[in-house]
Amino acid sequence: MKGQFLKLYVHKERQNLPPLRSAMFPLGLPNLSDYHRAQVDNANILYKLAIDIILFYKLGQIIVGVENPANSWLWAALVKLSLEHSTAAAEAYNALEKVIFHRCCHGSTRRKATGWLGTAGVYTDLEAICPK
Numbered sequence: 001m002k003g004q005f006l007k008l009y010v011h012k013e014r015q016n017l018p019p020l021r022s023a024m025f026p027l028g029l030p031n032l033s034d035y036h037r038a039q040v041d042n043a044n045i046l047y048k049l050a051i052d053i054i055l056f057y058k059l060g061q062i063i064v065g066v067e068n069p070a071n072s073w074l075w076a077a078l079v080k081l082s083l084e085h086s087t088a089a090a091e092a093y094n095a096l097e098k099v100i101f102h103r104c105c106h107g108s109t110r111r112k113a114t115g116w117l118g119t120a121g122v123y124t125d126l127e128a129i130c131p132k
Contacts, residue, residue, distance in 0.1 A: 026076035044081075047074065051081045051089050057119075058092035065118035070100050075115060099123045102130035 020040050021028055028040035050066060057064035068074045075098070082093035097120040103112045105128035116123050 021073035070113035
């Protein structure tokens with residue numbers, strides 16, 4: 001019975017998902033519920049790892065790419081985290097190129113706008129806006 005209640009609670013939380021981030025708070029809004037704070041904190045751990053990977057790849061001159069919806073708060077979070085990390089991380093982040101494309105331009109049935117942040121010049125050809 002207890003497990004069923006938890007399952008319903010989690011499902012209800014996902015249905016009524018409030019904003020968790022904003023331009024002013026890309027790492028998470030203040031005063032989030034414990035449930036939503038945990039979601040944001042877990043995502044931020046992955047975002048910090050992304051900054052470490054971007055820096056590692058930049059120093060090793062290895063091609064890197066990060067994909068997410070074009071309107072995601074991930075992009076603002078990565079900027080903030082790269083600045084907090086180090087000058088080298090901020091420089092590595094700033095050396096990347098962000099490419100926006102609609103998935104339908106590459107064979108998908110959806111017009112979903114996607115952002116791809118990667119090594120400059122490598123993913124440029126993906127850029128495409130759907131003419132409808």
